[in-house]
Amino acid sequence: MKENVSDFLVRRLSEWRVKRIFGYPGDGINGIMGALNRAPDRIDFVQVRHEEMAAFMACAHAKFTGEVGVCLATSGPGAIHLLNGLYDAKLDHQPVVAIVGQQKRAALGGNFQQEVDLISLFKDVAHEYVHMVSTPEQMRHILDRAMRIAQVERNVCCIIVPNDIQEMDAEKPAREHGTIHSGIGYKEPRVIPRPEDLQRAADALNAGSKVAMLVGAGALQATPEVLEAADLLGAGIAKALLGKAVVPDDLPFVTGSIGLLGTRPSYDMMMQCDTLLMIGSSFPYSEFLPEEGQARGVQIDIDGRMMSIRYPMEVNLVGDSAETLRLLIPLLKRKNDRAWRKKIEDEITQWWKTMEARAMAPASPINPQRVFWELSPRLPDGCILTCDSGSSANWYARDLKVRQGMMASLSGGLATMGPAVPYAIAAKFAHPRRTVIAMAGDGAMQMNGLNELITVGKYWRRWSNPHLLVMVLNNRDLNQVTWEQRAMEGDPKFEASQDVPDFPYAAYAEMIGLRGIRVDRPEEIGSAWGCALGADRPVVLEAYTDPDVPPLPPHITFKQAKAYASAILHGDADSPGIIKSSVKQIFA
Template identity: 40%
Template sequence: MNVADALIRILAAHNVERVFGIPGDAINDVTDAIRRQDEISFIGVRHEEAGAFAASATAKLTGRLAVCVGTAGPGAIHLLNGLYDAKLDHAPVLAITGQVARGFIGTQAHQEVDLKALFADVAVYNETITTPDQAPEVLLRACHAAIAHRGVAHVSIPTDVAGQSVEFDVCRPLGPARPGRMAPHADDCAEAARMIAAAGKVAILAGIGCAGARDELIAFAEAAEAPIVRSLRAKEVIDDDHPICIGGLGLLGGHPGVKAMDRCDLLVMVGTDFPYLDFYPKAAKVIQIDIEPTHIGRRAPVDLGLVGEAGSILTALTEALDTPRDGGFLRDMQADMTRWRTSRDKAEADSATPIRPPHLMRAISEAAPDNAIFLADTGTATAWTARHLRVRPGQRYTLSGGLATMAFAFSGAIGAQLAFPDRRVIAVCGDGAFAMLMGDYVTAVKYGLPIVTVVLNNAKLGFIQLELEAKGLPDWGTDLTNPDFAAVAAACGGWGRTVSAPDEIGPALQEALAQDGPALLDVIVDPGALIMPPKIGLSQAMNFGLAKVREVFGS
């Protein structure tokens, strides 16, 4: 057994099913070790960044360790964006990189990069294997670190080490074991229950940390008579059509969520690290529930922190709330949400030409099967899915939450479709984001992945335009010259269709979902469609007007 064989054996013990990457001279022994066994497959991508995104999406959706590889120098560098996506969304990913031979490290050899320095910030564990005997322990620790810390681990293997023999008999896999149900002190739970009972207007801010605790979250909200405001990543936990959910928060949220945060006198944060401080209440008391101790008090001053698993804490609090509460605040917020839903539904019913993005999102929601997995890209696609895509119970929704990088959705869909071959994966992309890594469309074709990709084609970097105008700057530099995306899909060996009229959307979606391989819809959408923030300050309004004047007069 050589070092590369030991690596593959360790990965198999950790239930890794595939490795994403591109072969290269510094990792040839690694890819050869994969070739010589049948437990783990190699998914060859066209860009290492796409491989890292695929691994990140796999880890986010499964909670299990995912793996990507890159050769020395440029291959390793290309992994970084996808790895930062995994880091900031707390996804367990192991990156294996090749390195020049040990005798050339530090000599400015061809393709030599200081990989330990390069990966120092992104990784919770970051080592170079310098001797074969060291390899099994380093690789095991890397897997353990990625799983335990829900982050990125990196191991660099010089090209003259990977093929050397090593004795390796004992494998100590970690996970995907069930996490312990860590709970706070009983006195703290009792104090939280007293605070909730004493408050008149309780609101809940729920994040992705509530994943797996949907029922407990709803039961607690009902007992506390508290509306649930969700983060964007928690859209797959509870979406806007549930009667106790009053929508999202932040620039991509809605007015009801902002109003609840402004008016509550007690905020209960559950599994969220929501970073936008302007949306937190200014005078309310705050209880924060999080499994990560360092998150307590990081975003807002906290009156009581409860460290532990969301489901068990919410259950304990629900059981402690045995006195009926006045539900007036909840009813007021639900009435506000009903008005917001009416406005949303009206926007979605607008079947004008060019196609309005809300109308498209409603059509996708209606066409998607009950087991669909949605991946949203960064940009206006994020905003339209946040407000208008319906995520039903049993469906999944993910995106690049912390990093908010473009190009995640389609590459991530490759990982999602491989991890869940019996589910339909739908990537919703902007034209700018899709074009960044559209070369990997051939990867989906190669492996026969029936991903449905919906490209919102407005020939603009639309979200950048909005950001410019919000600052009072003219729209400049955001125009795109796009190819015929449907023709690109067909040229790659997939199925593609251009959609330019509202009455074409439904039939095109049905046809795309019926394909056995990758299908792409190039949807020509209204470039002037506005994404209005839930609240607009006077300075924002003035800046927007100023920007429009400057665009007209070219100044």
């Protein structure tokens, strides 16, 4: 039987070493689904509950494997649903290819059912490459180019396949004028700066006496080099959220996260340094970086477009982080005066004591920080952590000590709600032997997580290690935004907007065949984590937490304090609780 276009698509994806596609069926992709059904040994199709989740999973697959993530959706509404997850991949610079169906070519332009101008729709999120297959001969080069460009540009590409094309016989392009004959395969090049620029960077770094380093996701494959550079320079290392797993948190000179969700040592280091070395990060908040002119700057990034847009750098080194550091390190002189490093280490030691005191401060009924603090020493070696946007990200950033060999990620550039559980599922498919732990608030769980627990229930028996844990902070509040309203706008809590229905997350998990653990007493948190980590199936750990515990920024400005006071004075319904909790946290 002759191969049709859909069969060719599946075979070609397999030749590109795609092992898994995340998606949801629909009549706009019936031909492709049939081809996947005929080739189960080539590609594993993972059925999600919603197309947005397929895009999140494709993004997470790219993050946790370095491979191209692939998602599949039907025409019209299915394609539209992909967009948020694809923007997550775009803003975090992940290689993802979206394959979407379309109505028959003859119907296009006729206001047909589910007809959407998909090329225009995807033109921004997949701006590097979005094309529709108009003839069977096009499929080869459109797929090849999408796969290659996604990797070259570390971005989203989109292929649109009308459903009549899907069923046509596959055709090899004719050898004639106006045809394209493409091939497969891509290897990342070795990108390194010029020797003279490396020397300029070394001169700047050697001249500094108070060097601060900031690392992001672009440094995830450069851990040994980052640590060696920090040792030579006597520097402290701050981490952007996407760079949490670059270096372990148990090292005495790692200051932890930076920004509103960051630590006091990271803030103080940036405010006092005379030299900044930024590696693989596009951290956006300039108020948490040195004041312009305060420090000399050196930046390393693979993408020249990201140079000097956060801080005016003296030297910009375009190159792979690990390769560039290997060339830079021999040019660095070890700093004999370690007073700056000693100061940083002393502040970090005190900070961890502060964090423990804050986590152990009483709350009603549970302090959310304590849930993360109790998990931290129990994290299994080599585990993978995913987190949602919201107040859970505060405690993930500050209270968890990531060790060497762990992986961790969340939605960085987009900071969207909802990816923690789909990220965890993708991580588990990619690394079935590793323990995966997702951390989410109740808002994100009600938005996306509950549905994707059904996906966990569908597939978990396929994983060689069943340990997938989903921790939910049940505080009945869209907590991050509630605190932002108070601290940024000076407005009291808007209950109609912020109150979230109380939902039995642990009981729901039990209902669908998973393990559910609910904890509402602080002294039971440790044993709850122990039970969850030892369970024979995936677990939902529901922590009934206090929404009034404030996610204190590393530095409280007068403007923030004034806004907070305004919210209380204007009749915030939770004023007694938030005042009491704030006093406990500040005292700690």
